Amino acid sequence: MKKIGRLLYYILNFIDKIIITPITKLMLKIVGFVKDNGKGIERFLNKKQTLIVLSLVFAFIAFFLVEHNSNMIINNSAEILYNQPVTAEYNEEAYVIEGLPESVDVTMIGERAKLYLAKQFASNLRVSVDLRDLTVGKHKVALKINQGVSSIDYKIDPSTATIVVYEKVSETRELDYDVLHRDSLDSKLVINSIDLSRNDCIIKGAEYKLATVATVKALVDINNINNPKAGTITLKDVPLIAYDANGNIVDVEIVPGKVDANIEIASPSKTVPLQVMPEGDLAFGKSIQSIESSVSTITVYGDQDVLDSLEYVPVKVDVSGLAENKEYNLNIEKPSGIRDMSAKTVTVKITIADEITKEFTGIRVKTLNLDSKYSAQAASENDGQVTVIVKGSADVVNSINKDNILVSVDLSGYGPGEYEVDVQVTGEDVRATYESKTQKVRIRIKEAS
Helix, strand or coil: CCHHHHHHHHHHHHHHHHHHHHHHHHHHHHHHHHCCCCHHHHHHHHHHEEEHHHHHHHHHHHHHHHHHHHHHHHHEEEEEEEEEEEEEECCCCCEEEEEEEEEEEEEEEEHHHHHHHHCCCCCHEEEEEEEECCCCCEEEEEEEECCCCCCEEEECCCCEEEEEEEEEEEEEEEEEEEEECHCCCCCCCEEEEEEEEEEEEEEECCHHHHHHCEEEEEEEEEEHHCCCEEEEEEEEEEEEEEECCCCECCCEEEEEEEEEEEEEECCEEEEEEEEEEEECCCCCEEEEEEECCCEEEEEEEEEEHHHHCCCCEEEEEECCCCCCCCCEEEEEECCCEEECCCEEEEEEEEEEEECEEEEEEEEEEEECCCCEEEEEECCHHHHHHHHEEEEEEEHHHCCCCCHEEEEEECCCCCEEEEEEEECCCEEECCCCCCEEEEEEEECCCCCCC
């Protein structure tokens, strides 16, 4: 404590000798001078010339200060450069950087004339950050700008960023493709196949991100094909995109970033009959004598497997309560899987005549849709054949024979055993109606030998 007290004493004594005592002596001399010469100073200040000179001096000082500050306020301005790209310096082959903004806003502050000059050099401005000395992990870094004009003040927003440095890893993935704007392709055309110039690619990035990549796809855009037509077309520079399991884009590096695609376009078609299908019951005692259609055959376009299974295009016409001849203008509905047809509408003329009835006896019952591991037969002779009543105009009914009538039972889903099954009757001529006198028959099913 004695040493501390002695130290404080020396410090205070030094301040007293060097600062306090000299200032006190100076103030005493000034006060003594003013006291001894007070009347002379007063007479000097009361002179007109002295007052004018002092007023001018103070006026000039005030003018200089106001002028300087006003120039600072009036001439200074600001300009904002939006979305200035940020470049980072680091080893891109070894590391991945996350959290660094892609762009920032730069505010330039300065005099208007110099600010105008600075704007001319704005394209040369470069916002960058040096990450070369950083290791794997989380870091806070400052963004820097190469000033174009030294007299301009540049401010970056944001000026700092918190980034994460990851080690870059790579994996090989198989390529798939998606077709964009497929509906813009002519309805008569179909894409048979797409062959990419390579089957795989390399994805690079942080390990945790590569783990989320579920698929890498080439996006084949039909809109990028000029005047598509049947044949093989090569589409170049098709971009590759990585997706996660939910279909979201994953930001990883893909090598290569683009591939070429060979697209085989075809125009499969088939000409089939147009079949008019009357629906509903005509007026009592009336029947359809003839059906005339303005379109007998129609060309349809679609996938080949759909065309192979298509035998005709149906056109339904409601004849409920019809008692006299009538003409219909109908729209042709496209069958499932058909994209285009050579005709969209049809005119159908139906001629009505008096109805007659005719019976066809001894028509065998056929089984349909039975599993191949089973066999079926009628439980009795009466169950194996039925009598069919056919109604229609005289011309129609007299032109029908047994071979034009199909009597069947649908055994889909049935196993071994004996069942009573509904009888179904169809005929080749749609102008007539068909009905079995026997509504049900018994069928015996057993394992096939």
